[in-house]
Amino acid sequence: MASMEKIVSLCKRRGFMFQSSEIYGGFGGFWDYGPLGVELKRNVKEAWWQDMISSHNELLLPEGAPATYEMVGLDSTIIMHPQVWKCSGHYDLFHDYMVDCRQSKKRYRFDQVRGRWVECKDQKIFVTTLADIEEEDAEVQRRALKFFKLRGKDADRLSYDGDFMTLDALDNMDQVLGPDANELGTLTEPREFNLMFKTTVGALSSEEDGAAYLRPETAQGIFVNFKNVLDSTRVRLPFGIAQVGKSFRNEITPRNFTFRSREFEQMEIEFFCPPDQSQQWYRYWRDRRVAWYKELGLSGDSIRMREHHAEELAHYSTGTADIEYAFPFLAEGEFGELEGVSHRGDFDLRSHMEGKLDPNTNPLTVELNEDGKPRHRGSGRDLSYRDEATNEKYIPHVVEPSAGADRATLAFLCEAYREDEAPDEKGKMQTRTLLKFHPRLAPLKAAVFPLVKKDGMPEVAKEIYGELKENLAVFYDEKGAVGRRYRRQDEVGTPYCITVDGQTMQDKTVTIRDRDSLEQWRVPMKEVSTEIQQRIRE
Ligand code: ATP
Numbered sequence: 001m002a003s004m005e006k007i008v009s010l011c012k013r014r015g016f017m018f019q020s021s022e023i024y025g026g027f028g029g030f031w032d033y034g035p036l037g038v039e040l041k042r043n044v045k046e047a048w049w050q051d052m053i054s055s056h057n058e059l060l061l062p063e064g065a066p067a068t069y070e071m072v073g074l075d076s077t078i079i080m081h082p083q084v085w086k087c088s089g090h091y092d093l094f095h096d097y098m099v100d101c102r103q104s105k106k107r108y109r110f111d112q113v114r115g116r117w118v119e120c121k122d123q124k125i126f127v128t129t130l131a132d133i134e135e136e137d138a139e140v141q142r143r144a145l146k147f148f149k150l151r152g153k154d155a156d157r158l159s160y161d162g163d164f165m166t167l168d169a170l171d172n173m174d175q176v177l178g179p180d181a182n183e184l185g186t187l188t189e190p191r192e193f194n195l196m197f198k199t200t201v202g203a204l205s206s207e208e209d210g211a212a213y214l215r216p217e218t219a220q221g222i223f224v225n226f227k228n229v230l231d232s233t234r235v236r237l238p239f240g241i242a243q244v245g246k247s248f249r250n251e252i253t254p255r256n257f258t259f260r261s262r263e264f265e266q267m268e269i270e271f272f273c274p275p276d277q278s279q280q281w282y283r284y285w286r287d288r289r290v291a292w293y294k295e296l297g298l299s300g301d302s303i304r305m306r307e308h309h310a311e312e313l314a315h316y317s318t319g320t321a322d323i324e325y326a327f328p329f330l331a332e333g334e335f336g337e338l339e340g341v342s343h344r345g346d347f348d349l350r351s352h353m354e355g356k357l358d359p360n361t362n363p364l365t366v367e368l369n370e371d372g373k374p375r376h377r378g379s380g381r382d383l384s385y386r387d388e389a390t391n392e393k394y395i396p397h398v399v400e401p402s403a404g405a406d407r408a409t410l411a412f413l414c415e416a417y418r419e420d421e422a423p424d425e426k427g428k429m430q431t432r433t434l435l436k437f438h439p440r441l442a443p444l445k446a447a448v449f450p451l452v453k454k455d456g457m458p459e460v461a462k463e464i465y466g467e468l469k470e471n472l473a474v475f476y477d478e479k480g481a482v483g484r485r486y487r488r489q490d491e492v493g494t495p496y497c498i499t500v501d502g503q504t505m506q507d508k509t510v511t512i513r514d515r516d517s518l519e520q521w522r523v524p525m526k527e528v529s530t531e532i533q534q535r536i537r538e
Pocket of ligand 1: 217249251258259260261262263264265266337338339340402403404405406407408
């Protein structure tokens with residue numbers, strides 16, 4: 001796979017992505033999409049909407065689905081009532097942690113549950129702040145027990161709250177760095193950090209009473225509208241509500257191009273179903289979503305599905321699978337998350353209905369309080385569902401396929417990037433850069449060239465261009481050698497180039513050139529539009 005530098009450089013050179021506010025030196029974690037990038041990302045979002053919602057036929061049983069189902073869309077606001085985030089758990093729990101290496105000043109973000117390895121002063125250190133080590137992965141637990149033993153705390157069971165732990169490198173379990181890396185002066189204390197961007201609403205509001213948050217996910221807008229959708233449409237369980245839109249997270253270390261940004265777009269589905277069908281729906285959505293990425297070009301080797309271990313699951317979840325891609329900025333064998341598909345039970349609807357306990361009593365597992373007084377009161381609205389056939393009333397279970405539009409766009413870009421050898425006009429082999437996009441995703445579907453800028457060729461080419469442009473994103477180019485024009489289109493992934501030449505002026509046929517096979521063939525001018533549209537749909 002190509003190096004990330006080459007992809008980033010192509011993106012900037014050809015107008016896919018730019019650093020936000022670049023003329024002011026850029027702004028970390030924010031990216032702008034240029035003229036070709038915006039088309040590519042729109043195509044990704046449109047393919048998702050088309051395949052998941054518009055062309056979904058609720059009368060037919062999709063392959064692998066336990067039943068027929070309906071899909072509807074939604075567009076909720078970015079700023080919502082602050083209570084939404086209290087009941088969703090984000091206000092109390094949407095934290096990351098950070099530590100800085102005192103020597104290199106490098107900042108590392110880590111997840112409360114998973115922890116991470118950091119490198120500082122030539123040491124490889126594992127950092128985590130586990131509220132309850134028993135919840136962790138067995139390997140970490142084993143190391144932690146050993147670590148504490150060596151420090152004179154002979155414990156069989158550990159429960160340590162917000163403490164800081166450092167463990168030595170993977171391979172040498174007998175050698176434990178101690179006492180603490182921060183005591184050794186290696187790392188700073190870990191600091192907790194809520195990832196939600198805060199703002200104030202209303203001209204006179206003070207920080208306290210006007211505080212509101214930019215949504216860190218689109219999903220909650222769907223949960224709080226569940227009842228509205230049920231009451232205003234004729235949808236019945238099982239059904240899904242889909243939404244595409246911006247989300248914001250104040251990421252501590254935005255990096256890897258658009259992979260981890262502070263402003264990004266999500267494509268999320270909340271799929272509501274009867275509890276006894278939820279496992280089947282979970283498996284259906286997990287497999288369906290992996291298949292979608294593959295249909296649009298991600299190859300078998302670069303994409304994988306990783307089921308979470310039981311210990312990694314949130315307490316309300318009975319299954320979560322990450323769909324991951326081997327991004328070129330990752331080390332060999334490593335994968336980065338493209339999409340998470342999770343079984344969320346009735347957790348969200350129930351929280352918005354009944355409220356949440358004080359998370360300080362058990363920070364990792366905020367449980368529903370059915371009898372006591374929740375710290376964050378829910379809406380008090382009845383978010384349950386009555387099955388008309390059985391007259392049974394229950395809170396639906398939810399399966400959530402949650403994808404990132406920017407990460408998907410980046411994965412399609414990385415996968416498409418190729419360098420091959422192709423003959424130039426004189427037949428000499430040259431290195432060619434191409435983006436081998438699936439035609440549905442390609443920002444431009446075709447380019448139209450007059451071979452030379454005379455003999456009536458530009459007029460004919462412009463006529464073809466005009467006709468194609470009514471339905472497709474096409475580009476007209478008459479500048480420079482035709483070989484160079486082909487190369488420029490290969491580099492941005494245009495699947496077809498149409499050339500008007502001397503023969504066109506006699507027999508009204510043009511050549512079509514295929515980006516991948518480099519094959520060229522002639523078709524009558526008046527059939528070009530149909531032929532290109534047909535090929536793009538295939
Ligand atoms: P990560 O562990 O990488 O931070 P996450 O597990 O927090 O991701 P989710 O909360 O499951 O991510 O969000 C769903 C999807 O939204 C992710 O799979 C990803 O595609 C996208 N996403 C999340 N955070 C970002 C971000 N900072 N930049 C770009 N896309 C993101």
